[in-house]
Amino acid sequence: xxxxxxxxxxxxxxxxxxxxxxxxxxxxxxxxxxxxxxxxxxxxxxxxxxxxxxxxxxxxxxxxxxxxxxxxxxxxxxxxxxxxxxxxxxxxxxxxxxxxxxxxxxxxxxxxxxxxxxxxxxxxxxxxxxxxxxxxxxxxxxxxxxxxxxxxxxxxxxxxxxxxxxxxx
Numbered sequence: 001x002x003x004x005x006x007x008x009x010x011x012x013x014x015x016x017x018x019x020x021x022x023x024x025x026x027x028x029x030x031x032x033x034x035x036x037x038x039x040x041x042x043x044x045x046x047x048x049x050x051x052x053x054x055x056x057x058x059x060x061x062x063x064x065x066x067x068x069x070x071x072x073x074x075x076x077x078x079x080x081x082x083x084x085x086x087x088x089x090x091x092x093x094x095x096x097x098x099x100x101x102x103x104x105x106x107x108x109x110x111x112x113x114x115x116x117x118x119x120x121x122x123x124x125x126x127x128x129x130x131x132x133x134x135x136x137x138x139x140x141x142x143x144x145x146x147x148x149x150x151x152x153x154x155x156x157x158x159x160x161x162x163x164x165x166x167x168x169x
Contacts, residue, residue, distance in 0.1 A: 002110065003028040003087050003098055004051050006058035007078040008066055009167070012112065016160050020103040021080055024062060027097060029055040030087060034095040051096040052113065055079040056152060057144070063127040074167070075124040076115035079152060082108050112160060113152035122147040 005021060005028040015021045029051040036047060059077040066073035082104050090097040115123055126147035132140035155163060 001030055001083070001085060001087055002048060003030040003082050003084060003100065004048075004055035005029075005080040005082055005100070005104070006055045006062055007080050008059065008062050009074040009076060009078055009114070009164070010066060011062075012078060012080075012114075012160060013164055015080070015106060015109070016164060019106040021082070021106070021109065022103050023100050026100045027058065027090070027093070028082070028087060028100050029058070029094070029096040030089075030098045032089045032091075032096055032098060034089060034091050038095045052079055052081070052152075053148065054094065054096045056113075056148070057130070060123070060127050060130045060144070060147065063123065064130050067124060067127050075120045075127065076117075077113075077119075077123055077147070077152060078115075079113040080104075080109055081111040081113065083110050084108050106157065109157040112155045112157060114155060114163075115150055116153050119147065119150035122150060 005023045031047045031051050035051060039047060056077045056079050059079060063075060067075060087098040087100050090099050126144045129140035129143045133144045
């Protein structure tokens with residue numbers, strides 16, 4: 001099963017250093033039966049894209065914590081695509097939510113999706129209001145939409161060490 005793990009650039013640095021990814025709270029997103037049921041139309045690729053966008057929004061939640069602290073944080077959404085059979089649906093959270101038990105080995109990472117630098121301002125603004133948007137604030141939802149208008153760039157896992165070096169992370 002392809003799952004989409006919300007992450008941050010800080011988490012990617014740990015992935016490269018330790019060869020494992022630890023999803024926060026064991027939460028990821030995938031094309032689950034509940035997600036397929038929730039959409040009247042859409043092929044597998046389209047529904048996996050929905051799951052990836054849910055993970056990107058969850059990445060904003062992680063960033064909302066990182067961007068408040070004293071440590072430097074990088075305002076870019078990160079989604080790690082992973083192939084694993086160790087994920088179970090979590091319909092109590094969301095149609096696309098899954099629970100992952102344990103660490104994910106780097107060898108299971110299929111791709112990494114990261115915002116380009118042009119998205120940083122919108123992502124920073126969205127991270128500040130993501131909780132309000134979740135609670136139904138239409139102004140906050142508009143700000144989130146600005147960030148979600150940016151497509152995430154695709155990277156092969158083998159590119160991560162070089163990418164992090166280029167970003168000086």
